[in-house]
Amino acid sequence: MMDDRIETAEHAWHGLRVLLLEQHDRRKEVAEALGMSFNRVKALRRIANQPCTLRSLAEFMVIDAPYATVIVDDLAKRGLVERTANPADRRSKLVRVTPPGRAAAEEGNRILDTPPDALLALPPDDLAALDRIVTRLLD
Template identity: 40%
Template sequence: MTAPAQRSNEADQLWQMMVGLVWETRGEWRRKVSEVTGLPFSRTRVLRRLFDAPMTLTQLAEATGSDAPATTVAVNDLETRGLVERYPHPENKRAKLVSLTGAGKQMIDLVRRTVRDDAPPGVHDLSKTDLAHLRRILERIDRAAR
């Protein structure tokens, strides 16, 4: 039987491998997103996080993995470009919500329509059985993370 420390170490190694695979295959996609939008990728990332619902600056900073000052700078820039707007939070007088404008939604729609986000060749080379196993494993990890 595998000791818990060994399982944990193996889990950490596999996680690092997955992160590395994703990280190393995203550069070209990110470049294309910036090319299509004319924005730094960090700005497009903020727009994407706001696509489903408005957020406070604090929520947005957490969702993008940025600190509050960097998030404020990004939102200021996007607001100047007419892609987001701020308005008072209906339940918290001290907070403001940030939401996409129509132009911001169009920007994200443009990225979705024009920039392909295909899996790398190694994923395409997996058998149907392997893909089914991978889906099951990733769904289990996703459920545990929520």
């Protein structure tokens, strides 16, 4: 009985991975639209969500601190983020989004959140069931 559950979960997970990362991967689209690598887009979206230190950004992105610095330097050069004093620790800086950075992050979110046509074509009951399941998985 448990083997069936595991097999079904693996099948569902495989399907989700293929759906999101192969058939409807929006990472290339958002990178092209914003004119930067997807890692920079990911960092910008994180910073727009909440100012952070370079260390916390590196941890979030699962990258080393020097690479996080390279990404933030590039975003700052583009005028999308700025470094400010960290009131909690004067030895570190907080990275904050600028108004143009917020607009770019919002555009990135809009592109990434655009559902594929196949999802929009689902019957309303199936779509509602999928929404319920995804919400449960995110809790």
